Amino acid sequence: MSLSPSSPAPGAGRRFAVVGNPENRRTTMFAAAVGSAGHAAPRVLAWRDVLRGHYGFTPGEFVRIDSPGENAEVDRLLRGTDDPTRVEGTALWHRRFTAAVREVTGAARRAGAVTSADPEEVAVMFDKRRCHARLAAAGVPVPPALPGPIGGWAGLREQLKSARISRAFIKPAHGSSASGVVALSMAGPGRVKATTSVETAPDGRLYNSLRVRHYTAETEVATLVDALVPDGIHVERWLPKASQGGRAADLRVVVVAGRATHAVVRTSRHPMTNLHLGGARGDLDAAHMAIRAAGGSFADVLEVAERAAACFPGTLCVGVDVLPSTGWRRFAVGEVNAFGDLLPRLTGLPGSGAEGLDTYAAQVAATSAAVRRAEREEHHHDTTA
Template sequence: MSPSPSDPAPTPGTGTRIAVVGNPENRRTTLFADAVRAAGRPAPRVLAWRDVLRGRYAFEPGEFVRIDSPGEDAEVDRLLRGTDDPTRVEGTALWYRRFTAAVREVTDAALRAGAVPSVTAEEVAVTFDKRRCHARLTAAGVPVPPALTGPVGGWQELRDRLRAARISRAFVKPAHGSSASGVVALSLAGPGRVKATTSVETAPDGRLYNSLRVRHYGTEREVAALVDALAPDGLHVERWLPKAVLGGRATDLRVVTVAGRATHAVVRTSRHPMTNLHLGGARGDLGVVRAAVRAAGGDFADVLDAAERAAACFPGTLCVGVDVLPSTGWRRFTVGEVNAFGDLLPRLTGLPGSGAEGLDTYAAQVAAVPAATRPLKHEEHHHDTTG
């Protein structure tokens, strides 16, 4: 019997069957499935997003349903963004509307069947809107970079508002982007003097493409065209905080939390403002970072605390990846991003004392399944996800 709207979803037990809504060819999905089998559980049912988006899916009572990334599937990208080219940057607003609507339908269906989803639709909608996520973290007292509020219509408005706010260096981010797609590190040095660092390649026809090469735009005409092309999908603009440096490279950390607890951390370093590993960033030495924090009179526990405070804003989500930005003096730690699908850290085992020692991020989530999801009220999945 399916739960009524006022009934809590069942809590999965150790014998719970697991299903994954994901891409069977996506590394996240395959690594999670491997972890399920390695734990001695039956292989999970994998429900491909390409089928789910067409309504071809069903859940079983008591089943734990992992909602995974819909990425790395051209057919899914076409269904969500309406483009045949997955490298295109534009179209994120349409992708967001369709994806959050799909997550809402899937989580509602899971609850009606008596299954337990790994996320709530409302929390997915917030994590995939950088403006809403920043506002939620701010309201909870989580340290985040100062940001502009309200919509930004294009380059001229952005330039004027940054100058009025006395912000000379900013990160301009597509509101619904991920993996640094479309992110611009912007410096305003004076009238007509501007520099933008980004992985966006602008084609002769003005279309924007995501590339794996970080490039620089140095004229106002180029930067204006870039920002004006990004603006229709929505922008989140925040102050560019100077990061701590290791070996001449900008440094931050991706901290993964499972069931609200910081379990894994990786150091990311780069010669560029964006530290994403797929853009040339490199893994750093966590021991060196711990030593740098201690030498500055700080406490590495503050890094984990910042991540856990951010994760606490999303109590219905089993796992999030939190980007923590250390200040230049290694004494302050700011949350830059919260990622609903931020657990792709292959071969990284859990932090000492985390309860995930010897486990990678996926094994830690599988181990947490019996008590992962607090009883969720069905109506929590009916919050507005279009804002």
Template structure:
């Protein structure tokens, strides 16, 4: 079924609300999509109020759960720190955020409203260890990873040696937007290199920066890892990735209602391809051609993303990071993002049903389709009862 409405949808009683930050670009772009679909302006429930329990839903509302990021007050409420650039505090953030999400979902259910995301899905997506395990159990290809907790640098060194892993990503278990991620290379006793956007202050505290840097002394790397460990870390093999124009690349695929609708290539001179760290959009047509030349199909990439999305059935939209292997021959899932839909000016893939729609318009259309389907079922039940 196509997601693209040919004209504003007829009145269905569907009303939209957003739990988000009014100044967040995601929230404003979603509001634009709701208005364009003929539903007026959605009601915005600011995260700062929701976190304090000041919110309520109304029957029939479709409630988008948006990112709580990009607001210093909200970050302080979730992480207990006055400096949003700090890396530490992600475990506390995860506990508080998921607790509130569960409360929101229960309140919506009691009011007869529907949320865009299942709180348990989101809790897993924001725990890289659990997300990796869920994907792996479902047969979705993921990088090999260490299992169990890691107690610190010395233990990590021993476990990497036992697993014969010389190049790994060390990721904060509950991080996002590359916060705290370390691309680690070990080449024998005392020979290490850590590539990261983390800046270590003289007092040992960790801060995010927009500059990717390299640490090459073992004491520096040990201090970095030991500072990340209390919040939990996920360690997985650093797979050699395909390149485009001499830059490492991956793909972000947005899946809406189980269907891959949007895709973008991200390239970088660094192991992390995030746009705020100097990454740039690549050429999707060139990527398609490289995949075909290697004997594969782009449909295989989209199918991999859709398989990953099926692991989170209660969530309307996820962003799946696909890691293309060197030579564009193999594809693994690096991350599944609950808020991975911020791709401005990108319209739907041909044949996706979201042609001409951005990621937010595609979600509005999917919500409309779901509501109409429910209404037809209820009407059928009423007439046959």
């Protein structure tokens, strides 16, 4: 997949389409990468139209399934709420979105087009419980998690006590971008601390904010957890993270066509390292040195990320959140993101085959291999049917 940004991609002239939002940075950056590789500008099929059944594909077209986020109308169609800052409604969002992805990919494949993602894999990645179980079954290191279902604060408190877990992450099963995530510490009976970006309104409704806050009254924490439970939650042990510059650190590794191509360190003063919550990009070279000093290699990080991505072989690109333990000695996978490639101004890792390319150019360069694989699978299906 070695390709300079200015040289024509293999198969130049291929037709591309994007199911996304025209105003979404992912969509516009992918379109720019398509043009830079010598292809015609991709057709953009807006999610707001796709969700109403308006779409069509052509034979040989490569169809990128993009994020439906950052559009209030689309959010309303998927979650049934007029306020995009609301936390609730993720279970309904998951049902509607995954149904739409199945319909779109089915239509594309019947037309002879190739899609960037497998609909069943997308459904698993957007269910943290199922994703965690799939990774664990494949031997990918993950934080220990509580078995479900979890019925509310009282039940959660008892399960945590039985599992001897005093610090945990509570994650909405179908959430993204840290929406609804709670970092919970329990120091003893009645002594709790919940760190989250969720604001609880007087009527009990939950809203996302850009300010991380702390709840220390058990009644407040109980109200928060009980409001999250109806949509489903995933609870896992809060692993102590490595630090960089006195800030908690983890890594986002982008894997394209099975190969780790891009990596960024994310640091924060808070347990959540998301950039929109005050996180910042860290120093990747410093992470390399810290890992070597601990007797390891950065290749260990990439190997863990690639093993996680291998659990989703039908999806061209995933973003893997790798959690380094204190001292940078061990690594676990926190999440696998179907749309985890928005890393502007980041070029490929040395030796990755994507040197000089951003995450979108790397995906464009990999489409030829994806198309060949789809053709082989279709031929195998035809000969065995």
